[in-house]
Amino acid sequence: MESIVADTGATGGRPGGGRRHATLLRAVPAVVVLVLLAAAPFVLAPFATTVLGRILVFALFAVSLDLLVGVTGLPSLGHAAYFGVGAYTAGIVAIDVTSEGVVLVLVAALAGAVAAAATGWLAVRSSGVFFLMLTLAVGEIVFQLTTTLDSVTGGSNGLYGIPAVRVGGTALTLAGYVYWFVLAVFVLGFAALWLVSRSPVGGVLRGIRDNEPRMRSLGYSPFRYKYVAFVIAGALAGVAGGLFALQVRLVTPSEAGFTTGALALLAVILGGAGSLWGPVLGAAVVVLVRDALGPTLEGHGPLVLGIVFVLAVYLLPRGFAGLAGISAAVQRRRAATRRTP
Amino acid sequence: MIEWFDSNLVSILNGFAIGSLLFILAVGLSIVFGMMDVLNLAHGALFLVGAYLAWSLLSDGATWGGFLAALGIAALVGLLAGGVLSVMTEPLARRPILDQALLTLGVSLVVAEVLSIVYGNDALSVGAPPGLAESVSFLGRSYPAYRLALIGVGLVLAVVVYVVVERTSVGALVRASVADREMVSAMGIDNRKVKVAVLGIGSMLATVAGVLGAPVYGARPGLDDTILILALVVVVIGGLGSVKGAFIGALVIGQVESLGRAVLPDVASFILFGTLALVLVLRPRGLFGPRKLAGT
Numbered sequence: 001m002e003s004i005v006a007d008t009g010a011t012g013g014r015p016g017g018g019r020r021h022a023t024l025l026r027a028v029p030a031v032v033v034l035v036l037l038a039a040a041p042f043v044l045a046p047f048a049t050t051v052l053g054r055i056l057v058f059a060l061f062a063v064s065l066d067l068l069v070g071v072t073g074l075p076s077l078g079h080a081a082y083f084g085v086g087a088y089t090a091g092i093v094a095i096d097v098t099s100e101g102v103v104l105v106l107v108a109a110l111a112g113a114v115a116a117a118a119t120g121w122l123a124v125r126s127s128g129v130f131f132l133m134l135t136l137a138v139g140e141i142v143f144q145l146t147t148t149l150d151s152v153t154g155g156s157n158g159l160y161g162i163p164a165v166r167v168g169g170t171a172l173t174l175a176g177y178v179y180w181f182v183l184a185v186f187v188l189g190f191a192a193l194w195l196v197s198r199s200p201v202g203g204v205l206r207g208i209r210d211n212e213p214r215m216r217s218l219g220y221s222p223f224r225y226k227y228v229a230f231v232i233a234g235a236l237a238g239v240a241g242g243l244f245a246l247q248v249r250l251v252t253p254s255e256a257g258f259t260t261g262a263l264a265l266l267a268v269i270l271g272g273a274g275s276l277w278g279p280v281l282g283a284a285v286v287v288l289v290r291d292a293l294g295p296t297l298e299g300h301g302p303l304v305l306g307i308v309f310v311l312a313v314y315l316l317p318r319g320f321a322g323l324a325g326i327s328a329a330v331q332r333r334r335a336a337t338r339r340t341p
Numbered sequence: 342m343i344e345w346f347d348s349n350l351v352s353i354l355n356g357f358a359i360g361s362l363l364f365i366l367a368v369g370l371s372i373v374f375g376m377m378d379v380l381n382l383a384h385g386a387l388f389l390v391g392a393y394l395a396w397s398l399l400s401d402g403a404t405w406g407g408f409l410a411a412l413g414i415a416a417l418v419g420l421l422a423g424g425v426l427s428v429m430t431e432p433l434a435r436r437p438i439l440d441q442a443l444l445t446l447g448v449s450l451v452v453a454e455v456l457s458i459v460y461g462n463d464a465l466s467v468g469a470p471p472g473l474a475e476s477v478s479f480l481g482r483s484y485p486a487y488r489l490a491l492i493g494v495g496l497v498l499a500v501v502v503y504v505v506v507e508r509t510s511v512g513a514l515v516r517a518s519v520a521d522r523e524m525v526s527a528m529g530i531d532n533r534k535v536k537v538a539v540l541g542i543g544s545m546l547a548t549v550a551g552v553l554g555a556p557v558y559g560a561r562p563g564l565d566d567t568i569l570i571l572a573l574v575v576v577v578i579g580g581l582g583s584v585k586g587a588f589i590g591a592l593v594i595g596q597v598e599s600l601g602r603a604v605l606p607d608v609a610s611f612i613l614f615g616t617l618a619l620v621l622v623l624r625p626r627g628l629f630g631p632r633k634l635a636g637t
Binding site: 077125126130133134136137144145148257258262265266269300302303305306307308309313317 | 374380429432433436438439440442443444446447448449450451453454455457458566567570573574576577607610611613614617618621622625
């Protein structure tokens, strides 16, 4: 077991005294990015801040999908179902009960987890293409429910009139404050997924991805681990959906639809499945093309995304993370040749 | 019982019409995956191409000439599209199955977007060819003649496909490829040529189904996803690579979609998923799926 974790761990530092130092060094880019993200509202125009917030929401959704696709090896096309469930739950609670931000996020997480627990029980029994088809079917059913349950979801008009999110009783009306709330939840959600991925459970999940029969023969129950991963991914997709609802304040059925799930998968593939930070970049590209570039293309952003998708499959088999991996490997090789002339 | 049957006759017939259409779609999807391990997620988009083709040729008034021309052009377009897909997936043949599925997903996004640029976002309706546009009396109920014809076409096609697959040498090749593709290739049959042919025919069935389905479903954005998902459910229920499975699965899902929605409108979506869940719990490889699935 130890060997599997060590082999697949991308951040496994060099053994010996340099390890702690290397880990600290690795944390530097993350801290820099975090500071930049936190400072963004001071620098950017309100619209750009809102787009950045949307990127963070979609990024959290993509990273939760990456736990399934990249870490566990379960390609899901219906992950938008849990995003949609979280968004609708948060929206309905905000309208009818309270728009307290922390409550909304927790309720959305719970809703996503419950939905994932109910459907994942069946889905994780299958694997590969069967899993793809089953999740597709689940996604479509949730999508149809959102359009047919008019009295609850507002049907195809969507759920509108969601009040501004409150923190500690104060309504956040400025885009910058909403953005900081989204950023805070994003950081917590990302950290949770990172911890799961780095934990022994994450190691077992990678083992299942790489060689399920061997993990079974080692005494692990693949079903149980895959189910746990599925529920965690569903909960965090629900959180992302809740953030979406409180940021955009309008939830339509397309949030739970096939295209949303497909675009999240594109973000994961583009960024590099299994790397967690890669899908964040992938999500940025997807949202920028759809929301920022979309209006200039008369709403045909998906055309560009489709082409990007096709190209990414050919050219970036491991996504942006793969590119970073290549440069790291080149550096290592150079260092090795220098040492042994 | 007879009373119930009588009052739901129209829904049951609709179910057969939908089932017939789904069979034409699903059999292509199923054989392509069963033989070549290519999950063609662009299948729904190809259906939509057929539907818009039908609209282009029939919107000025439905004629038999236009309808047959639409069928012919759709068949040609489908064959070509299959060839292109086959060439496109070839460099990915050594990569995991998922990569090919993702490639076809990207292709389907592009195709659907191009269609919406060309034809707009409104739902378009297509008339049935003359002689089939009226309703006829069937078992004491009036029913659109076109849908009866569609059921007939589906049945004929099912028999043709069954005979070809079970009784001809081409069919033997198909069955052998489903069972063990590497062995077929070791016997000296060029895998790539088989792939071009299979994907071509599978895609042709999708575009032809689009034309045949146009008078029922019309053509609109989003129809591709709906149809793709129904076809995938049929394939999963029936078992990958099985013609018999695609037929039974299409009949079941046709009735779930039509009779289920008519009798229990609120829970129809759950029935669809419930059917899928039940089959997968009892028979994880589908009703008529292979015992051992290569490559998973």
